[in-house]
Amino acid sequence: MALIADILLMAGALGAGFYCFVLASRLKRFTDLETGVGGAVAVLSAQVDDLGRALAKAQGSAGGSVARLGEATERAEAAAKQLELLVASLHDLPESQEEEPAAPPVNPFFQRRKEGADV
Template sequence: MEMIADILLVAGALGAGFYCFVLARRLKRFNDLEKGVGGAVAVLSAQVDDLNKTLIAARDASNGSTASLHDLTGRAEAVANRLELMMASLHDIPDAADAPQRSEPGKAAPEANPPARATGPMFMRHERTQTGLSQ
């Protein structure tokens, strides 16, 4: 009886060894860096690293562009304010036709009819009308 138990024990050990051998070969093929899943994981890992580097470069470029755009916007607002002041100060300057004529002593000032000046605004927005539809 002892002999039969030993034979079964040796047979079980040989079967377990063969099973481990087959699993080891399959695992080696599975982790192969050229053809298996290990290769795919290695390629994906390299792509993720490249993507992270590209993302960091894009973030740095956008931060630089944002700072530049902020500076340009500030400068544009300052220039717009200066232009508004200049336009406002132009309203205070008398026109040449309204200014008194200086004449030399002893000469009479020439009488000339100044050209008629429009009193309306310089720029005007006209409303668009749809012709033919609302008649």
């Protein structure tokens, strides 16, 4: 009976060892940097770094655009205030009572050419 138990115990150990060998080879393929998940993780890490740099550039250019837009808005508001003052001063001007005489109407006429006349 002890002999059968020892044989079964050895078979179990050999089966477990073979199973561990198979799992180790699968794990190597899984974490391979070129074709496995390790490669995918490396590629994603590089893409995250690139996106971080692109985001930093975009934030910098957006900050510059905001500053230029603020300056343009301030200039536009100042110009609008000046225009309001000019329009208000135009309302204060007296209307002229003199009317300019109307231009005489133009009477265009057409003259027919004689046949055979050179221009």
